[in-house]
Amino acid sequence: MRRLAGLIPREYSVPFDVWWFRLPRHADELGGIASIVPSFGPDEAMVALFRQDYFQIGYLTHKGQDARLRAEGVERFRERVRRLRPDFADRLGAIESFDDVQMLDVRLNRLRRWYRAGLLCIGDAAHAMSPAGGVGINLAIQDAVAAASLLAAPLRRGQVRRRDLASVQRRRQPPTLLVQAAQRRLHKILFSGTSAGRPAGVPRLLVFAARHLPRLRALPARMIAFGPLPEHAPPFARR
Known part of the structure; x- marks a missing residue:
């Protein structure tokens, strides 16, 4: 499509x-x-x-x-x-x-424009994610929540304009850019060559901190779980 x-x-x-x-x-x-x-x-x-x-x-x-x-x-x-x-x-x-x-077959890509008249791409259709971090499903659900929040009223009116579709991309593109940039960086770390049982490019101090400092370990977990721009169900969906 x-x-x-x-x-x-x-x-x-x-x-x-x-x-x-x-x-x-x-x-x-x-x-x-x-x-x-x-x-x-x-x-x-x-x-x-x-x-x-x-x-x-x-x-x-x-x-x-x-x-x-x-x-x-x-x-x-x-x-x-x-x-x-x-x-x-x-x-x-x-x-x-x-x-x-x-x-x-791992793919990482992103549409330059997520929409045209009558069509909106979200989730993998808009931005195929690497499995690094397991965040693809999180972003897809957040895209869907944002789309519901922004498009419910225009859909009820029967007038969904291009600018309504564009508003979904404007809201969800920044977290997508951030997560994909982090994934590309992680790819380089993991597969710039591995040796001695740890990835090349990862400082020993960072490896130690990730293993032994619980609060530091919680930061990437929170980022993976909630992402850089968490979405919340709109009020009409909570009734």
């Missing part, structure tokens, strides 16, 4: 793809074993996300490696996972074949 409407996104380079899969979660395992902070190896990283009855695992390595990884075979892939997270070694049999592994 974007292409048919003549809305062309600006594409940003992304240095990695993500292979998603699930691993079983034991009943006595709490959230501590999972973390959005990656485990690093040479030219690869892995995150483990806590779900209700399983772990959602993301394996990251350089873009364009899908065919090579699959050609190496599933046992070699299990070994890559085992090397990054030895504590998951007891459940890697859950990866029976590459049918259990889904590759995400």
Whole structure:
């Protein structure tokens, strides 16, 4: 629909793809074993996300490696996972074949203009996000809340003008710019080359602070959860 409407996104380079899969979660395992902070190896990283009855695992390595990884075979892939997270070694049999592994071609882009007469793009349609930080769904929901707040009255009148659609982009574009800039910076840190089990480009002091200072750890969590411009449901939606 974007292409048919003549809305062309600006594409940003992304240095990695993500292979998603699930691993079983034991009943006595709490959230501590999972973390959005990656485990690093040479030219690869892995995150483990806590779900209700399983772990959602993301394996990251350089873009364009899908065919090579699959050609190496599933046992070699299990070994890559085992090397990054030895504590998951007891459940890697859950990866029976590459049918259990889904590759995400990571894209990062943004429309220059989100609308034309009769059409408004929000969420991924307006700005495809990297999975870094897991903020794509947050921004999409915030876009929807802003659109509801700004367009409800014009929709009731039956007169949605271009400037009404433009007001949604004006409100939601600044946080999108900030988050995508942060993601591009994070990409450079994560995949400028990894060594010694930590990403190149990250100062040791920052790594120490992130691990040992609870208040500092809370700042990125709050930014991920609420974003730089939180939205709130309009009064008519709370009735």
